[in-house]
Amino acid sequence: MHIPDGFINGMTSLGAGVVAASSLAAGLRRAGKVLQDRQIPLAGLVAAFIFVLQMLNFPVIGGMSGHLIGGALAAVLVGPWIGLVVMTVVVTVQALLFADGGLSALGLNVINMGVLTVIIGWLAFRLVMTLLPKNATSILAAGAFGAWLSVVVSSLAFVGEYSIGGGGGAPLSTVLAAMAGTHALIGIGEGLITAGVLGAVLAVRPDLVYGAQVFGLRHTEVAALNRRAVGLFVAGGIAVAVLLVTLVAPLASDDPDGLERVAIDLGFSEEAEDHSLGDSPLADYEADGVEGEGLGTVVAGLIGLGATFAVGAVLMLGARRRRVRVDR
């Protein structure tokens, strides 16, 4: 997802830079009030942690892998304002120190991976929390949902930017379908990991989770953390993903044919960007032999979701069997 120089034209990039800078300024103004001396290093630690998670790949389906973006996680851990600053730092450091993502595209990358994921993640988290009982399980569920939604929205933002300032060449609808489909899946991974990390931190240091502080969760309430929460929420996340793929994909695909689709997948799917598991860069969630373009995407998406769910189920079963069963 790190956009390089020249992918989006100069004027759009500059415009994005201005937008990113002003939201950063807003974030800094709000964060500056809460960030005491002691929290600056800890913000740095969260940034480093998210940076590391972004470098690790997790499998999605069929040899495809994704990695965490982490904006929603940051928002729930340290709050939206510091989260925004933290994510901006992460993306900037990636561009400047690791040459990952173009310098001229910094504004775009900050918006996609920082500003949007934090804001969407946090809003969705708050929204879900107002609907659910105020306990630790809900925090995980809300965090996971926020994470999933933030990834999808971030991918849509990319499409928006491409439509404004892309060099042309690829039909927009194709890009949209591929991005939304892929990221509805990758987002599930993001949601799971976010819930997993939040669960682990809540169990030991609930004082470190801003989202839990906001809702006044105390140590004792957190101790009753329900492990099934994550599992339940995965199911919910998948349901929403199904909905999205069914609704958005048909609108998106006007006239792509097989080759076009593969080309897009090649260019866009996350796994090609990363190294470790990049054995098959072909994200084969296009069902072969299904004609009728919109339908093909939907079927592919559904098969993908089914596969994800199957893998997830096997995984959980296995995990249960292997789990260190010593808890009373």
Place this chain on the structure above:
Amino acid sequence: MSIPALEVVSLSYHYPDGTEVLREAGFHIHPGERVALLGPNGAGKTTLVFHLNGIFRPETGSVQVAGLPVEDENLMEIRRRVGIVFQDPDDQLFMPTVRQDVAFGPANYGVEGDELRTRVSDALSAVGMLHVADRPPHHLSLGQRRRVAVATVLAMRPEIVVLDEPSSNLDPASRRELADILTALDITMLMVTHDLPYALELCPRALVMNDGSIIADGPTREVLSNRELMKANRLELPLGFDPNFDR
């Protein structure tokens, strides 16, 4: 002649940054022996320990555990047989609670249910840490963490234990209690230590390592009485301690 429990043959190793650490180190230990590994800071003792269960692989030379060479296909088996207590307890403990940490090793080898619970509580009571079983290990004091680290290895019921300075940061009573546990175990043992009276008490045989090689091997009392050897390897007995006193 029995097969050595542990056999190290002319082992060499250097770290990725180029520091040469092991130079043709070699020794062997027979089943049931208790051996101390002595030597100055930076001699390469910890690096050697990391070779004994395949965490590091020899550049030249070889390591065999009960006749099994340390190679990919034997790793699981070797790690079941050789339990290592690391020098730094933070290297050893990583699970959310002490109980889960102690259970981790046996659970990987398929131990479960009651058997697992017994093993965990046995190991924790042996080191006197049962009362912290449900706390996170990184919230313990350093001495407490070291005791839990020993328990994680005891719970695996290994045939060979390798301990890298097990007594450091322990209070004096715990140090003695650990000695009692270890002598009662009756298994093959290699113990790295800077505490020479402790080595003498626990291990009839001692190896001296310096600059990556084993340069002495003999009965601990003799090694500790050899003035030149001791001096050349930065080993010194505490003031007023006589290795030949009769216990």
Place this chain on the structure above:
Amino acid sequence: MSIPALEVVSLSYHYPDGTEVLREAGFHIHPGERVALLGPNGAGKTTLVFHLNGIFRPETGSVQVAGLPVEDENLMEIRRRVGIVFQDPDDQLFMPTVRQDVAFGPANYGVEGDELRTRVSDALSAVGMLHVADRPPHHLSLGQRRRVAVATVLAMRPEIVVLDEPSSNLDPASRRELADILTALDITMLMVTHDLPYALELCPRALVMNDGSIIADGPTREVLSNRELMKANRLELPLGFDPNFDR
């Protein structure tokens, strides 16, 4: 009557997870004294040490350094005066090279140029680690790291040094060398240790801590000769060691 170099008055503290650790601990140390702090694992010694320069703040009670209360406006001054050697060297060393790590403290107080260079090399030679000055600290052996950790504090030329088990993981010769360095320093010193002969050698006075309170305070030789006190606090002298032998 001089102002105490260090004064701790009925200090209490508990960790965020609720563990109560310090309970009304209190003592004071006069300028130039060398005092040992003894006690079992988990007694709260390290937690107490963290209060002495304001890393942790007292919940109740107070800490004063040379008459200055440990409060925000005095922190810089207090941290210049009190140097702490942490129990775990990995917590202490964080810069890319050993040299930079040792320079970090004095540089924070505006020392620079030649003066800084001299301080760094003096401190590193004092612990015999000048030859690793340009290596990253995390590539050193544990004993080497501990020596560098001592150097980082020496380089600050503090008035009071607090050492949390400085001798653990050191080889016997380094342990003695460290004792020589510390006695030569002629500053106020508080040393946490489980090595009782070492405490006797270095510190004329000893405090005993258990369960968060100071429960004994007196000449080290007397403390170590008090059978009941020793037993109740998991303190034991090594086999064959007599605290009243004449040095």
Place this chain on the structure above:
Amino acid sequence: MAGTHTHALFVHGDSELHRLPASTKLGALGLFVLAVVLTPREAVWAFGVHAGLALLGVWIAGLKPMFVARRLLLEIPFVLFALFLPCIGGGEQIEVIGLSLSVDGLWSGWNIVVKGTLGLAASIVLTATTTVPDILSGLDRLRVPRLITSIAGFMVRYLDVIAGEMHRMRMAMLSRGYSPRWIWQLKAYTASAGALFIRSYERGERVYFAMTARGFTGHMPSFGDEQVRPADWVRAVSVPAVAWVAAGWALAVA
């Protein structure tokens, strides 16, 4: 991922570029990249000029071509995308060895590859000649908000802490018979990510304590601070100046 990846990008050397103050190099990099991005894609000759400047940078810094080439691989996914654009684009088509390619797609692909590569190459030259702390203090001097640079500074420091903790956890797990298989990956990933966070967080906290114990107040002390002379700025900016002339010319002609 174990170890000190933060230092792996820097190449020791004593070139003119190594010696330039970081702030001037950062400024020059920004200007250069902007010039590249604004150059119209049809002005092929101007990209020749830009490429010449980038190669000049590589040559002055004394970098090995293989090193630069390897680091350029980062761009592969976008290159792949660019390669397919001519096949799927609409509009006017041309025949090339039997394939019908879109002219517009060809131009788009070229645009992405050339600008991306030039931008990446310039960044590689910067990171290879400037240490991480220098880049951070350079940002400071360029008036980037303090909060940002301090958080970034801690982030870089803690990367090593986290990498260290990851390495330790891995060794500990392996030693007690853990054998990772792909099916467990997600489970192991989330479990260890959570544990890793707390471990790193608390280790980071203690490291921070140690820093404050030695008088740290939120800003790294400077060990021999660099001086920035106007002449340094002139030298640093001379390179992007040429790029801007080329870009301006191309824009005027277009």
